[in-house]
Amino acid sequence: MTAFELFLYITLGLLLQVTLFAAVAFSRHWQTYQQLRERVAEFGGEEAALVPEEATPAPIKGAAWEGFREFRVARKVFEDRSRSICSFHLVPTDGKPLLDFLPGQFLTFRLDPGDGSKPVTRCYSLSDRPGLDHYRVSIKRVSPPGLSSGHFHDHVREGDILTARAPSGHFYLERGNSPVVLVAGGIGITPMLSMLNATLGNGGNREIWLFYGLRDGGEHVMKEHLEGLAREHSNFRLHVCYSRPAPTDVEGRDYHHRGHVDITLLRLTLALRPYDFYICGPRAMMETLVPALEEWGVPDPRIHYEAFGPASLAKPARQQVPEDSGPAVAVTFAKSDRTLPWDGGAGSLLEFAERHGIKVDSGCRAGGCGSCQTRIEAGEVEYLQAPDYEPEPGTCLLCVSRPKRDLVLTA
Ligand SMILES: Cc1cc2nc3c(=O)[nH]c(=O)nc-3n(C[C@H](O)[C@H](O)[C@H](O)COP(=O)(O)OP(=O)(O)OC[C@H]3O[C@@H](n4cnc5c(N)ncnc54)[C@H](O)[C@@H]3O)c2cc1C
Numbered sequence: 001m002t003a004f005e006l007f008l009y010i011t012l013g014l015l016l017q018v019t020l021f022a023a024v025a026f027s028r029h030w031q032t033y034q035q036l037r038e039r040v041a042e043f044g045g046e047e048a049a050l051v052p053e054e055a056t057p058a059p060i061k062g063a064a065w066e067g068f069r070e071f072r073v074a075r076k077v078f079e080d081r082s083r084s085i086c087s088f089h090l091v092p093t094d095g096k097p098l099l100d101f102l103p104g105q106f107l108t109f110r111l112d113p114g115d116g117s118k119p120v121t122r123c124y125s126l127s128d129r130p131g132l133d134h135y136r137v138s139i140k141r142v143s144p145p146g147l148s149s150g151h152f153h154d155h156v157r158e159g160d161i162l163t164a165r166a167p168s169g170h171f172y173l174e175r176g177n178s179p180v181v182l183v184a185g186g187i188g189i190t191p192m193l194s195m196l197n198a199t200l201g202n203g204g205n206r207e208i209w210l211f212y213g214l215r216d217g218g219e220h221v222m223k224e225h226l227e228g229l230a231r232e233h234s235n236f237r238l239h240v241c242y243s244r245p246a247p248t249d250v251e252g253r254d255y256h257h258r259g260h261v262d263i264t265l266l267r268l269t270l271a272l273r274p275y276d277f278y279i280c281g282p283r284a285m286m287e288t289l290v291p292a293l294e295e296w297g298v299p300d301p302r303i304h305y306e307a308f309g310p311a312s313l314a315k316p317a318r319q320q321v322p323e324d325s326g327p328a329v330a331v332t333f334a335k336s337d338r339t340l341p342w343d344g345g346a347g348s349l350l351e352f353a354e355r356h357g358i359k360v361d362s363g364c365r366a367g368g369c370g371s372c373q374t375r376i377e378a379g380e381v382e383y384l385q386a387p388d389y390e391p392e393p394g395t396c397l398l399c400v401s402r403p404k405r406d407l408v409l410t411a
């Protein structure tokens, strides 16, 4: 055999290997793609995902109420070792039945500090399932001390009377049997507890995952309850992540992963399934996780999230509407004596006001609580989404509206 022939055989052999490798890789990729398509089709396909059947809210039972209703604090219970999160069990003082709610919705409280300053309005997610004889909210003491959370922790006692609006909010677990992934950061666990207890409480077999990120064992909320659910329900998978475990925290016993709940962990843990993701946590977590899920290929309608935290922090940028190309519009904040050109990039009037340093109240930032209701002195607004809370005539909800033409607001 000549040197040339040997060279030819080696080259052909190499070519054959490369071709075989490419064919195997392509066939695996194709199989995965086909499996994904079949699984998505099982759940109604991409088009159906835009208007899923299970998106229809379940009928709500019980008597709705207008304005604020009185509740007696039946129990006050600390839920973590460091006593930073406290639950309040609430029963209506009028003795009438409770209004059912959708797991994930919240109550809006109005607290009177009692020192002559104006009442404080704050939202707290319902942290247990619907259908019980009481409501439960679980509140974190924030640092530096906050007006409402501090008041709840330090001054509200069993037997006290609180006032709250009817449950509301657009962040709730959709009905159906499609698999769900709940991602909670810190106190963002509260709506997830409601979703989890509702799903597992009805004895169904819906696949449900909880990724719960927190700093260490001191603030692990309802640890025994969550571990008990994971033991009792094979359709529930619990993954707890401590970002800075204490020396007494033991991996494998107290938590599953060290670090944050991030896209790498989700991709490594979850199978290829058309999950619905429900996310609630600190702003930094939401701002990284929501776009990362989109990049991973999770369709937008399957990513649900709620922004928590201080009442004055905004939602991730995904909520903002595109630049408005209409005629120039001026917004006047009469009390602050400021007139500013509206730029559509601001999204809502609330975000616009905050960006320009104008002090306005806010709570849910989603049209559900009425905290941002502001009087319109002249002009007109349009709504970015239909609010749950009906604004009084002559007012608007800043968090879900923008100006239609020149606007003068009492703010
Ligand atoms: C829909 C919804 C559901 C919620 N559910 C829960 C729940 O289940 N449990 C729960 O504990 N909380 C929940 N919250 C948060 C809650 O409503 C309050 O925002 C929280 O308790 C803090 O209120 P506060 O009056 O105690 O603090 P505030 O007096 O409003 O101040 C909060 C803290 O943030 C700081 N702060 C205020 N403004 C800013 C700012 N612009 N930038 C940086 N820091 C700032 C303050 O210094 C203070 O430490 C929910 C919020 C929403 C919108």
Ligand code: FES
Binding pocket: 361, 362, 363, 364, 365, 366, 367, 368, 369, 370, 371, 372, 373, 389, 397, 398, 399, 400
């Ligand atoms: S902040 Fe709740 S309605 Fe606007």
